[in-house]
Amino acid sequence: xxxxxxxxxxxxxxxxxxxxxxxxxxNMKNPISLRGIMPEKLDIKxxxxxxxxxxxxxxxxxxxxxxxxxIAEAVVGSVPGAKFGLAFCESSGExxxxxxxxxxxxxxxxxxxxxxxxxxxxxxxxxxxxxPINVLNAVKNIQEVCSIYCATANPAEVIIAESPAGRxxxxxxxxxxxxGVEGADGIxxxxxxxxxxxxxxx
Numbered sequence: 001x002x003x004x005x006x007x008x009x010x011x012x013x014x015x016x017x018x019x020x021x022x023x024x025x026x027n028m029k030n031p032i033s034l035r036g037i038m039p040e041k042l043d044i045k046x047x048x049x050x051x052x053x054x055x056x057x058x059x060x061x062x063x064x065x066x067x068x069x070x071i072a073e074a075v076v077g078s079v080p081g082a083k084f085g086l087a088f089c090e091s092s093g094e095x096x097x098x099x100x101x102x103x104x105x106x107x108x109x110x111x112x113x114x115x116x117x118x119x120x121x122x123x124x125x126x127x128x129x130x131x132p133i134n135v136l137n138a139v140k141n142i143q144e145v146c147s148i149y150c151a152t153a154n155p156a157e158v159i160i161a162e163s164p165a166g167r168x169x170x171x172x173x174x175x176x177x178x179x180g181v182e183g184a185d186g187i188x189x190x191x192x193x194x195x196x197x198x199x200x201x202x
Contacts, residue, residue: 041164046157046173047116049124051109056132056153058125059172064144065090065098067123071145072100074138075125082130085110091120091166103128117158119167121146150174 051057068088075084085106088098097114101107106126113124127135132151140148150156154175161170182190194200 043162044170045160045162047160049113049156049158050116051113051126054153055106055109056127056151057113057156058127058132058136058139058148058151059122059156059158059169060125060139060148061119061122061146061169062088062142062144063121063146067142067144068098068100070142071123071125071139074142075127075130075135076102078135078138079130082135083128085126086123087111087114088123089114089118089120095120117160117167117169119158119160119169122169 049057049059065088068086071086071088072084075082075086083101083103083106085101085103085108086099087107087110088100090096090098097111099107099111101110106128109126110124114122117124125139136148136151139145149158149169150172152174156175157173159170159172161168191200195202
């Protein structure tokens with residue numbers, strides 16, 4: 001008979017080798033209690049990013065309150081005329097939404113979306129008069145930035161996992177799913193668009 005974990009579900013028969021959690025060794029032939037390790041309740045939901053169609057945003061995760069000023073400096077250092085609003089979800093201490101920016105409308109937009117997301121150490125940066133491609137490397141190179149989930153102007157939904165401990169970002173649904181594969185006309189259009197924007201020469 002297959003070994004049974006203390007979750008009420010049978011374990012896979014191949015799981016007969018010892019399992020290690022840190023320095024602890026578990027023998028899969030005997031029941032293992034996962035209580036206290038796995039959350040008793042985990043809800044998955046989606047949160048739609050609310051914004052005007054033309055506004056780009058960057059969604060990411062960092063690990064330190066210093067993020068707020070560092071991202072602001074990265075944006076204005078990369079594109080001096082850029083307008084932006086940034087909100088960072090503090091996940092310890094007072095657990096406040098920390099806000100920075102030079103455009104009141106974008107600051108309000110960032111705050112509203114950060115409150116809806118509520119994911120610890122996440123940040124959302126809304127941009128005007130520049131594009132994510134202009135600032136993304138500068139943001140990614142900030143010491144305390146851990147990851148970037150998306151950089152887009154598309155309609156987007158953020159997949160959120162929530163447990164009694166808090167909220168985290170699982171992933172992002174960025175825009176629509178593919179409708180097909182590009183052909184010769186599509187290739188010509190793509191290359192022409194990049195040259196029209198000035199990203200490619202010739």
